[in-house]
Amino acid sequence: MAKITFIEHNGTKHEVDVDNGTSVMNAAIDNLVPGIDADCGGQCSCATCHVYIDSDWVAKAGSPDDQEESMLDLNPERQPNSRLSCQIPVTDELDGLVVTLPEFQF
Amino acid sequence: MSEVREPQSDERLQMPSDPYSVPLDKIDVAQPHLFANGDHWKYFERLRSEAPVHYCEDGFEGPYWSVTKYDDICHVDSSHNLFSSEPAIVLADPEEDFELEMFIAMDQPKHDVQRKTASPVVAPQNLKVLESTIRERVCTILDSLPVGESFNWVDRVSIELTTQMLATLFDFPFEDRRKLTRWSDVATTDPEQDQSIVASEEERRAELIECLEYFGKLWHERAGNGGGSDLISMLANGESTKDMVNKPLEYLGNLVLLIVGGNDTTRNSITGGVLALNQNPAEYDKLRANPALIPNMVSEIIRWQTPLAYMRRTANEDTIVGGQTIKAGDKVAMWYISGNRDEDVIERANEFLIDRPKARQHLSFGFGIHRCMGNRLAEMQLRILWEEIVNRFDFVEVVNEPTRIFSSFVHGYAEMQVVLHPKKA
Ligand code: HEM
Ligand code: FES
Numbered sequence: 409m410a411k412i413t414f415i416e417h418n419g420t421k422h423e424v425d426v427d428n429g430t431s432v433m434n435a436a437i438d439n440l441v442p443g444i445d446a447d448c449g450g451q452c453s454c455a456t457c458h459v460y461i462d463s464d465w466v467a468k469a470g471s472p473d474d475q476e477e478s479m480l481d482l483n484p485e486r487q488p489n490s491r492l493s494c495q496i497p498v499t500d501e502l503d504g505l506v507v508t509l510p511e512f513q514f
Numbered sequence: 515m516s517e518v519r520e521p522q523s524d525e526r527l528q529m530p531s532d533p534y535s536v537p538l539d540k541i542d543v544a545q546p547h548l549f550a551n552g553d554h555w556k557y558f559e560r561l562r563s564e565a566p567v568h569y570c571e572d573g574f575e576g577p578y579w580s581v582t583k584y585d586d587i588c589h590v591d592s593s594h595n596l597f598s599s600e601p602a603i604v605l606a607d608p609e610e611d612f613e614l615e616m617f618i619a620m621d622q623p624k625h626d627v628q629r630k631t632a633s634p635v636v637a638p639q640n641l642k643v644l645e646s647t648i649r650e651r652v653c654t655i656l657d658s659l660p661v662g663e664s665f666n667w668v669d670r671v672s673i674e675l676t677t678q679m680l681a682t683l684f685d686f687p688f689e690d691r692r693k694l695t696r697w698s699d700v701a702t703t704d705p706e707q708d709q710s711i712v713a714s715e716e717e718r719r720a721e722l723i724e725c726l727e728y729f730g731k732l733w734h735e736r737a738g739n740g741g742g743s744d745l746i747s748m749l750a751n752g753e754s755t756k757d758m759v760n761k762p763l764e765y766l767g768n769l770v771l772l773i774v775g776g777n778d779t780t781r782n783s784i785t786g787g788v789l790a791l792n793q794n795p796a797e798y799d800k801l802r803a804n805p806a807l808i809p810n811m812v813s814e815i816i817r818w819q820t821p822l823a824y825m826r827r828t829a830n831e832d833t834i835v836g837g838q839t840i841k842a843g844d845k846v847a848m849w850y851i852s853g854n855r856d857e858d859v860i861e862r863a864n865e866f867l868i869d870r871p872k873a874r875q876h877l878s879f880g881f882g883i884h885r886c887m888g889n890r891l892a893e894m895q896l897r898i899l900w901e902e903i904v905n906r907f908d909f910v911e912v913v914n915e916p917t918r919i920f921s922s923f924v925h926g927y928a929e930m931q932v933v934l935h936p937k938k939a
Contacts, residue, residue, distance in 0.1 A: 447874045453592040453881035478883050482629055484637050512638030514890065
């Protein structure tokens with residue numbers, strides 16, 4: 409179980425409690441947090457679940473694998489702390505995670 | 515060899531209307547007449563249930579695999595290391611001496627470099643700027659339509675709107691805009707088919723070269739001019755693309771990619787949406803009662819229409835998909851049009867439901883690194899169009915059976931007559 413905070417582009421905060429194993433993407437969808445489309449349903453194939461990881465959490469959230477890197481790399485709004493949220497499974501380690509949502513998904 | 519071989523096309527079995535009257539291994543679902551007659555649906559239904567990864571030995575363009583289930587398509591599309599987009603994303607291989615180079619048919623790393631230069635023009639930030647122009651143009655088109663008499667919706671609305679959109683993206687001389695439509699049609703036609711709009715490959719090339727010359731002129735006018743936010747200026751001034759004009763087949767390829775990518779697809783979604791609502795009056799009622807459903811309906815229209823029926827890949831190595839071994843070098847068609855009707859993934863997949871949950875989860879834009887670059891633009895155009903239609907008309911009534919396009923790649927309509935019924939004041 410972990411508490412995750414999503415911050416929309418306009419600053420609106422959403423705090424949600426998430427079971428371990430759920431992806432950060434699904435945590436947003438299940439709790440009706442707007443701003444994530446997840447068109448491929450979590451297959452790392454659409455890049456519409458893009459989030460920015462708060463600087464304190466970048467290391468704990470891990471780094472993208474090759475497939476995720478390929479998808480992220482094509483996004484004009486990509487930043488060093490960009491991740492595809494369907495590729496981050498929630499663990500106890502991530503209790504307190506803060507992510508910011510981009511203005512647009514591509 | 516002493517024996518003279520008859521041309522293959524004479525031996526090939528023309529697919530009949532009923533898929534169950536053909537032995538499974540003889541099915542050649544890529545034959546365009548199936549799509550023109552609307553018989554393809556039954557063929558895909560049979561393939562999904564009996565041979566979801568199916569080999570056709572004797573296709574018009576040689577042997578090929580058909581992948582017809584949603585999950586298998588998603589796997590092939592996302593596995594860009596196993597499946598190459600070169601040399602072509604249609605079953606026909608390119609003409610050796612006239613090969614248009616476009617990033618949709620390139621692998622990494624070149625694909626990524628070129629896509630990144632072109633993508634900002636259709637990125638959401640730029641679209642926000644374009645939205646008011648698009649809405650104005652939509653309104654002008656809708657306000658000029660005849661009321662109470664029948665006309666061809668494809669020509670007056672679908673083609674006109676997408677063409678104006680492209681002209682906007684390219685900052686193309688507005689009065690010449692129908693040239694874009696023509697080039698798009700020429701680029702996708704197959705001169706070997708009887709229904710082709712050009713008489714020969716030579717004629718096709720001549721028209722495409724005219725296209726290249728036209729855009730060459732625009733390029734030179736804009737190169738060095740710095741900040742234009744149209745596509746030509748971006749390519750002409752982009753670090754990785756500024757020499758592209760010296761590689762005519764690459765320049766032409768990318769133009770054709772944008773013209774075709776943004777043209778047929780959106781055009782046929784515009785027509786398809788009207789048709790779908792006419793065939794499903796209860797859905798039209800839902801729309802009238804609740805226009806807030808429009809964004810969701812737009813995704814459903816794009817799924818239901820699936821404007822590009824398939825994309826082709828070529829296997830880089832032997833690999834297994836759906837229990838079948840695909841050999842290195844084999845052609846693979848990912849039939850989005852079939853995956854979008856896969857009941858194992860999409861509930862009530864054969865129905866058109868404008869309030870469908872998870873409507874965005876469809877295959878029409880593809881997946882993986884080649885996923886449609888213009889998807890947000892397409893959605894925006896359709897959203898604005900429907901907002902403005904609902905504002906004006908109570909009913910866009912389809913009054914004939916539309917004529918479908920003779921192609922297994924572009925899934926759409928050549929003609930559809932409608933009559934407009936204005937909203938009562
Ligand atoms: C409803 C409308 C549209 C549909 C259904 C559609 C469909 C597709 C599909 C299926 C692909 C290939 C995906 C893959 O291989 O995985 C694609 C790629 C592409 N589309 Fe679209 N498209 C549409 C509208 C547009 C528009 C409006 C534009 C541009 C102005 C556009 C530009 C492109 C480009 C440039 C590519 C190549 C991307 C790449 O290879 O990286 N499309 N589209
Ligand atoms: S949901 Fe598609 S990449 Fe994450």
